[in-house]
Every structure is written in C-alpha cells, then in structure tokens.
Amino acid sequence: MQSSARPYRSVLYIPGSKERALEKAKTLPVDAIIFDLEDAVAVDEKVNARGLLAETLKTADYGPRARIVRINGLDTEWGADDVAAFVGADIEAILIPKVGSAADVQAVADLIPDVPLWAMMETPIGMLNALEIAAHPRMEGFVMGTNDLAKELKCRFRADRLPMVTSLQLCLLAARAEGIAAVDGVYNAFKDEEGLKVECDQGRDMGFDGKTLIHPAQVAIANEAFAPSAAEIDLAERQIEAFEKAEAEGLGVAVVDGKIVENLHIVTAKETLAKVAAIKSLEG
Numbered sequence: 001m002q003s004s005a006r007p008y009r010s011v012l013y014i015p016g017s018k019e020r021a022l023e024k025a026k027t028l029p030v031d032a033i034i035f036d037l038e039d040a041v042a043v044d045e046k047v048n049a050r051g052l053l054a055e056t057l058k059t060a061d062y063g064p065r066a067r068i069v070r071i072n073g074l075d076t077e078w079g080a081d082d083v084a085a086f087v088g089a090d091i092e093a094i095l096i097p098k099v100g101s102a103a104d105v106q107a108v109a110d111l112i113p114d115v116p117l118w119a120m121m122e123t124p125i126g127m128l129n130a131l132e133i134a135a136h137p138r139m140e141g142f143v144m145g146t147n148d149l150a151k152e153l154k155c156r157f158r159a160d161r162l163p164m165v166t167s168l169q170l171c172l173l174a175a176r177a178e179g180i181a182a183v184d185g186v187y188n189a190f191k192d193e194e195g196l197k198v199e200c201d202q203g204r205d206m207g208f209d210g211k212t213l214i215h216p217a218q219v220a221i222a223n224e225a226f227a228p229s230a231a232e233i234d235l236a237e238r239q240i241e242a243f244e245k246a247e248a249e250g251l252g253v254a255v256v257d258g259k260i261v262e263n264l265h266i267v268t269a270k271e272t273l274a275k276v277a278a279i280k281s282l283e284g
C-alpha cells in the first residue's frame with residue numbers, strides 16, 4: 001500500500017529497547033508503529049536497542065501495520081550506524097528526527113537506498129523549511145514533534161495548542177502541497193482520555209491523517225477520531241448519488257441537506273469512501 005493511500009489514524013511509538021512492548025505491538029489495532037531508537041531510548045541502551053530492533057524486524061510479524069524506524073540524528077554518535085542497521089530491512093520508512101532542511105533528508109538518503117523517508121517536524125528551522133523538506137523526492141510523511149517544538153519555541157502547553165497552530169498548519173500546508181502523509185504530535189497525559197479525544201478532534205479538524213501515540217490505551221480513541229464517522233459516510237454516499245442524478249439531468253450542481261454539492265465536493269466524498277475501504281482492508 002502506498003503511503004498516500006494507507007491509513008495513519010494511530011501511529012504508536014515503541015521504545016526499541018523494550019522487548020515486552022515490541023511483542024505487545026503485534027496484537028494492537030494500530031495503523032503504524034514507530035520503532036524508536038531516539039528519545040525513548042536511554043543513552044546507555046542505544047546500541048543494544050539498535051541490535052534488538054534490527055533482529056526483531058527480521059523475524060517478527062507485525063501484520064499489516066506500517067513499520068517505521070526512528071533513528072538518532074546523523075549529528076549524534078549513533079545516527080549513521082542506526083541507518084546502516086536497516087539497509088535492506090523490511091520496513092515502510094526511516095523517520096529522521098529534528099529535520100531542518102532538505103539537505104538533512106539527503107544526508108540520510110545518501111546512506112540508504114530506496115526506502116521512503118519521513119521527517120520529524122519539531123524545530124523552528126524545520127517549520128520555516130517545511131516545503132523544501134516535503135518536496136524531497138524520497139520524503140513520504142511528516143510527524144509533528146510537539147514536545148521538542150514546545151521546548152524550542154519556549155511556549156506553554158495549552159489545551160487549545162494556540163502557540164503551535166502556526167507550526168502545525170505550516171507543516172500541513174507543505175505536506176498537502178507535496179501529497180505526503182501528515183501525522184499529529186503526541187498527547188503526553190496518556191491516562192487522560194477526554195483530553196486526548198479533544199486533541200485528536202482538533203488534529204482531525206485541521207486535516208491531519210492521524211495521531212502519534214505513546215501508550216496502547218490511546219489507540220482506540222485515535223482510530224475513531226481519524227476514521228470517517230457514520231454521518232460523514234452517509235453524507236458522502238448521498239452527495240455522490242445526488243450529484244450523479246443532477247449530472248444525468250444535465251446539471252452541474254446538486255443540493256443535499258440544503259447545501260450545494262459541486263464536483264469538488266464529490267472529490268472529497270470519494271476520498272472519504274476510499275479511506276473507509278482502506279481501513280477495512282487494513283483491518284481485514
């Protein structure tokens with residue numbers, strides 16, 4: 001499945017050093033897994049985690065879940081060896097942390113052929129260069145790193161994420177302009193279901209494909225928030241039916257629920273139904 005067609009409602013981080021979590025992930029209904037070698041892994045465990053993860057991915061069956069490996073940056077002592085460990089591995093993407101420019105992407109591309117690259121968008125310079133990063137020929141997805149971003153911006157965490165909205169939207173604009181995936185940042189309070197739901201709904205309203213998660217308890221909420229709702233599916237079906245009828249009558253516009261429906265709305269309606277089909281196919 002191509003990145004653009006694949007659902008990314010729930011994208012779960014798993015520390016590459018945690019064997020139990022690596023095992024548990026095989027049973028979780030997530031669309032994608034980020035196997036993390038960066039911030040979730042302590043310095044003393046970096047090398048062991050890389051070895052454990054590389055071996056695990058050779059044999060473990062993660063089913064239809066997209067497998068994404070987050071490496072350490074090339075400016076660290078581990079980055080280049082992390083990349084080397086996954087050359088030829090059966091993974092969907094390498095996720096590069098703290099990307100600031102297209103040159104940062106190219107530096108990883110030079111070390112590993114073919115595999116798609118994703119970027120952590122989490123620095124001020126990354127925000128300002130979002131379009132050139134998204135436009136890199138190997139780039140297929142953005143992940144918002146809202147913890148690092150808050151640290152760099154020196155902003156406060158607020159329930160409405162107002163201090164981050166410009167950054168979130170800059171990345172979304174760049175991702176949509178280049179047709180790549182865009183996944184929202186994590187919600188740190190993993191026991192706060194109501195807060196997570198509010199933030200998922202905000203991310204979905206903005207246009208993100210899904211949310212990155214840190215705990216299994218967050219999966220169901222993200223899956224629901226980022227899937228088309230029953231009302232959205234029903235509306236999409238009725239819009240398509242009404243528009244086809246209007247077209248057959250030689251009209252270019254239909255009316256559904258008192259609102260006009262034009263060809264552009266049909267594009268969205270068809271995308272909604274395609275997403276439903278992609279989710280069904282992923283869930284088997």
Ligand SMILES: CC(C)(COP(=O)(O)OP(=O)(O)OC[C@H]1O[C@@H](n2cnc3c(N)ncnc32)[C@H](O)[C@@H]1OP(=O)(O)O)[C@@H](O)C(=O)NCCC(=O)NCCSC(=O)C[C@H](O)C(=O)O
Nearest residue numbers: 013014015020021024025039040145146147148214215216
């Ligand atoms: C947050 C945690 C440290 C909590 O761990 P723990 O106390 O072990 O949780 P539980 O006891 O409730 O766990 C219950 C079972 O679930 C498994 N588990 C827990 N977390 C995960 C996970 N992420 N993936 C898979 N499985 C998980 C436990 O093993 C238990 O299993 P079992 O015993 O079999 O029942 C922990 O959740 C955790 O480490 N989460 C990941 C943290 C992480 O990855 N952080 C880095 C990414 S966030 C980031 O860096 C974003 C970005 O860069 C930015 O800047 O914003």
Ligand SMILES: [Mg+2]
Nearest residue numbers: 039122145148
């Ligand atoms: Mg980060």
